[in-house]
Amino acid sequence: MGVKNIIITGIGGQGVLYLSSLLRRALxxxxxxxxxxxxxxxxxxxxxxxxxIRFEDSGDAARRLAIDFDDGACDFALALEASELLKxxxxxxxxxxxxxxxxxxxxxNIRRRDGTYYGFEAIxxxxxxxxxxxxxANFRGEAAKKFNGPLSANLIxxxxxxxxxxxxxxxEDIETACxxxxxxxxxYGFEAI
Amino acid sequence: MKSAAEDFFxxxxxxRLVLSAAGAAARGAYEAGAGLVLTYPxxxxxxxxxxxxxxxxxxxxxxxxIINEHVAYHQALGYSLAGGRSFLIMKHVGVNVASDxxxxxxxxxxxxxxxxxxxxxxxxxxxxGEFDVRFYxxxxxxxxxxxxxxxxTVAATRNAFEIxxxxxxxxxxxxxxxxxxxVGSAQSGEAAPVKTAPGFVNSPDYTCVGAFAVKRxxxxxxxxSRLQNVFPDFESDALKPDFINNGGALIMASGIYRDYAHExxxxxxxxxxxxxxxxxxxxxxxxxxxxxxxxxxxxxKIIIIEDLEGFLETQLCGFMTQNKITAEIFGKNxxxxxGELKYPEVKNILKRLLEDGDPLCCEGAPSVSISRxxxxxxxxxxxxxxxxGCPHRAFFYALNKYISPxxxxxxxxxxxxxxxxxxxxxxxxxxxxxxxxxxxxxxGRGGGAKKQKVVSLIGDSxxxxxxxxxxxxxxxxxxxxxxxxxxxxxxAMTGHQPxxxxxPFQRQADGAPQALxxxxxxxxxxxxxxxxxxxxxxxxxxxxxxxxxDSEDGFSAVIVKRECRLQxxxxxxxxxxxxxxxxxxxxxxxxxxxxxxxxxxECYSVFTCxxxxxxxxxxxxxxxxxxxxxxxxxxICPNGAICKSESSYxx
Ligand code: SF4
Ligand code: SF4
Numbered sequence: 001m002g003v004k005n006i007i008i009t010g011i012g013g014q015g016v017l018y019l020s021s022l023l024r025r026a027l028x029x030x031x032x033x034x035x036x037x038x039x040x041x042x043x044x045x046x047x048x049x050x051x052x053i054r055f056e057d058s059g060d061a062a063r064r065l066a067i068d069f070d071d072g073a074c075d076f077a078l079a080l081e082a083s084e085l086l087k088x089x090x091x092x093x094x095x096x097x098x099x100x101x102x103x104x105x106x107x108x109n110i111r112r113r114d115g116t117y118y119g120f121e122a123i124x125x126x127x128x129x130x131x132x133x134x135x136x137a138n139f140r141g142e143a144a145k146k147f148n149g150p151l152s153a154n155l156i157x158x159x160x161x162x163x164x165x166x167x168x169x170x171x172e173d174i175e176t177a178c179x180x181x182x183x184x185x186x187x188y189g190f191e192a193i
Numbered sequence: 194m195k196s197a198a199e200d201f202f203x204x205x206x207x208x209r210l211v212l213s214a215a216g217a218a219a220r221g222a223y224e225a226g227a228g229l230v231l232t233y234p235x236x237x238x239x240x241x242x243x244x245x246x247x248x249x250x251x252x253x254x255x256x257x258x259i260i261n262e263h264v265a266y267h268q269a270l271g272y273s274l275a276g277g278r279s280f281l282i283m284k285h286v287g288v289n290v291a292s293d294x295x296x297x298x299x300x301x302x303x304x305x306x307x308x309x310x311x312x313x314x315x316x317x318x319x320x321x322g323e324f325d326v327r328f329y330x331x332x333x334x335x336x337x338x339x340x341x342x343x344x345x346t347v348a349a350t351r352n353a354f355e356i357x358x359x360x361x362x363x364x365x366x367x368x369x370x371x372x373x374x375x376v377g378s379a380q381s382g383e384a385a386p387v388k389t390a391p392g393f394v395n396s397p398d399y400t401c402v403g404a405f406a407v408k409r410x411x412x413x414x415x416x417x418s419r420l421q422n423v424f425p426d427f428e429s430d431a432l433k434p435d436f437i438n439n440g441g442a443l444i445m446a447s448g449i450y451r452d453y454a455h456e457x458x459x460x461x462x463x464x465x466x467x468x469x470x471x472x473x474x475x476x477x478x479x480x481x482x483x484x485x486x487x488x489x490x491x492x493x494k495i496i497i498i499e500d501l502e503g504f505l506e507t508q509l510c511g512f513m514t515q516n517k518i519t520a521e522i523f524g525k526n527x528x529x530x531x532g533e534l535k536y537p538e539v540k541n542i543l544k545r546l547l548e549d550g551d552p553l554c555c556e557g558a559p560s561v562s563i564s565r566x567x568x569x570x571x572x573x574x575x576x577x578x579x580x581x582g583c584p585h586r587a588f589f590y591a592l593n594k595y596i597s598p599x600x601x602x603x604x605x606x607x608x609x610x611x612x613x614x615x616x617x618x619x620x621x622x623x624x625x626x627x628x629x630x631x632x633x634x635x636x637g638r639g640g641g642a643k644k645q646k647v648v649s650l651i652g653d654s655x656x657x658x659x660x661x662x663x664x665x666x667x668x669x670x671x672x673x674x675x676x677x678x679x680x681x682x683x684x685a686m687t688g689h690q691p692x693x694x695x696x697p698f699q700r701q702a703d704g705a706p707q708a709l710x711x712x713x714x715x716x717x718x719x720x721x722x723x724x725x726x727x728x729x730x731x732x733x734x735x736x737x738x739x740x741x742x743d744s745e746d747g748f749s750a751v752i753v754k755r756e757c758r759l760q761x762x763x764x765x766x767x768x769x770x771x772x773x774x775x776x777x778x779x780x781x782x783x784x785x786x787x788x789x790x791x792x793x794x795e796c797y798s799v800f801t802c803x804x805x806x807x808x809x810x811x812x813x814x815x816x817x818x819x820x821x822x823x824x825x826x827x828x829i830c831p832n833g834a835i836c837k838s839e840s841s842y843x844x
Contacts (some may be wrong), residue, residue: 008708013243028211033377035377035378037372038237039374047578048574048575061327063459066455067371068371068537070537081574086570086571089570105803109575111801112799112801116464118573122568125568126568126570140682151818152214152757
């Protein structure tokens with residue numbers, strides 16, 4: 001119990017910022033306050049996007065939290081694009097649980113050089129070595145099959161994250177922060193994945 | 194569930210809001226009853242204007258996008274001199290543009306509160322340059338507030354109007370980009386009725402020349418002296434610094450670094466051993482309250498945490514010398530000047546200074562180091578890139594076929610500054626044709642010894658912002674360059690604000706529809722060679738380039754006209770029109786035909802449309818979820834492998 005630190009990362013257009021807004025809304029309802037910041041990047045699309053979410057779950061309202069947190073102090077990380085989590089290597093440690101899509105997008109700078117980019121297996125080995133807790137699935141594929149569009153992957157992943165947070169944040173907490181359709185997808189992520 | 198906007202514009206106090214600091218500043222201006230809200234769009238404070246101008250906002254008809262920050266500043270000053278409250282929003286580099294009238298506004302003073310919200314950008318995360326904008330105050334003498342958390346950003350922006358009216362000075366509220374994009378919770382205050390301008394009254398105070406100017410300068414110095422020497426007692430101590438005296442070292446921290454200091458001391462178990470002094474007003478520092486702090490304790494060690502270039506440190510050193518206070522100062526010799534100051538770095542330096550007693554070591558090593566053994570992957574930075582279907586991508590693809598890396602490509606601000614082209618420079622607004630005109634003079638006709646071609650870029654928004662004078666000058670001197678005016682109809686990079694040439698569009702809520710023609714403007718400037726091109730018709734565009742690129746005729750302007758694809762698509766989708774470029778067949782989707790693709794990678798590695806993907810077998814395919822169906826890839830494939838997909842036929 002105490003301060004919890006969450007990272008959500010992906011690339012522009014995947015809905016990282018929307019996802020973090022749902023989570024923040026639910027956390028404020030439950031714990032009264034959140035802090036953190038977003039990385040919105042300089043790219044119009046497909047650039048690095050991330051959200052840092054921090055909250056205090058033990059009710060120490062007087063404690064002042066910085067918007068950023070220390071290296072190694074991430075509790076939960078959600079990677080909508082697997083390689084984007086590498087940007088937060090320093091924030092991860094054995095304390096962290098990471099959930100990642102298996103989906104990878106080659107940066108255009110790598111494409112231009114016609115170079116090869118990291119494969120998912122290498123990324124998985126990397127995070128297993130750091131955290132030991134690396135949950136992954138083809139969330140995009142799942143979303144395309146079940147919900148007619150790969151962008152629902154982020155909501156499925158949010159459902160999976162809720163499951164991992166245990167009592168910190170449950171389905172009932174997120175229900176008030178989202179609409180019915182979104183809740184259905186989050187619930188699927190919670191129950192089925 | 195109430196919508197976020199409904200919550201945001203509630204007039205009642207005590208509503209819990211989740212917002213960014215840029216949003217918190219918007220709430221503060223709303224609560225203060227700002228009568229006029231002006232901006233030239235610039236990250237990281239775009240959201241502040243967007244919120245106040247949103248359809249739900251009671252202030253929407255009072256919000257105006259202005260041609261540039263210099264004009265906006267004058268307009269805000271005029272409104273305030275007439276007695277209304279004006280709120281001006283700009284990024285730090287906008288302050289460079291507005292700096293001339295800023296100096297005079299401190300002389301003339303204001304009547305209605307005038308508040309300038311400035312988004313600074315340590316780390317240059319969304320800008321060119323990370324100049325420390327706060328230093329403007331050392332010579333304009335405009336007071337600065339640097340809010341320390343989300344709730345305080347609401348209150349500080351609201352109170353800044355009161356402070357401005359009390360001291361009859363404009364007030365700057367400065368928020369760094371990390372905090373602008375920060376998201377946290379805050380409570381709303383009571384929203385005051387809008388304070389409009391009762392009317393302008395003539396005064397000799399507004400003439401800043403000769404003896405009048407000297408008098409105004411004296412009056413300004415008096416105001417600053419009051420702000421410096423009177424202990425803050427205003428508005429429940431709105432300006433009062435946070436001061437916690439626990440003896441030990443005195444940590445002085447501005448803005449978000451106050452909470453970095455608190456958290457670091459907490460994590461280090463040193464909260465009760467050291468003192469923290471954090472001013473909301475970082476210019477001028479309040480000497481009365483500083484004296485009180487230094488009387489409370491004889492600090493031997495002062496640690497100053499702030500980003501960029503030691504603004505607090507400069508003022509504190511002056512104060513200490515004046516008051517004969519001696520202590521060891523640990524400031525910019527420990528906390529870096531360049532780049533964004535991150536929490537782990539702050540904590541680590543504090544640890545070394547306070548716990549380890551190692552004042553000579555200033556290297557910020559991570560507190561938790563991860564082993565970089567075999568299999569460890571370093572992150573690869575993702576370059577900024579154009580959106581799928583962006584007309585700029587097609588433009589640069591064609592241009593790159595006609596210029597070599599040795600030629601001069603004058604870059605400018607806007608979407609066009611993103612790769613895949615790499616311009617010869619990228620500095621401030623309107624740097625493209627301006628610097629190019631100097632290079633062209635140096636080269637002389639014929640491109641000098643290197644036979645360099647000189648081409649320059651300017652976006653449509655920048656064209657109106659500051660480019661007009663440059664183009665007039667280039668036309669008058671017949672500067673030997675080709676200037677490409679990339680006209681996508683919007684200030685796209687900062688969130689698609691309209692420009693003066695946005696198609697018939699009610700640009701201002703209370704203004705007449707206007708859409709100026711860039712071509713007519715160029716003609717009136719006397720530009721002799723004006724061309725128009727559509728980058729989506731890539732072969733025609735290449736033929737034009739072929740014709741003009743080696744010309745040494747002097748100044749040519751090419752209007753490269755194609756609307757930002759995202760905007761066009763948004764509008765066409767909503768009208769259910771076929772989303773396809775004019776001049777192409779009415780296909781709706783494109784696909785790469787396996788048997789025909791020769792794997793030359795022209796579309797993937799050279800054109801780099803992000804909607805073209807490579808699967809594990811190395812085969813290329815178009816991801817229909819993000820393809821915007823511009824059809825340009827079909828024209829650049831040398832093997833005719835990109836075709837209308839089967840499913841498009843017969844529709
Ligand atoms: S440009 Fe045409 S042939 Fe070359 S890789 Fe792309 S689809 Fe294949
Ligand atoms: S049509 Fe081709 S170039 Fe245009 S967005 Fe789709 S894949 Fe990219």
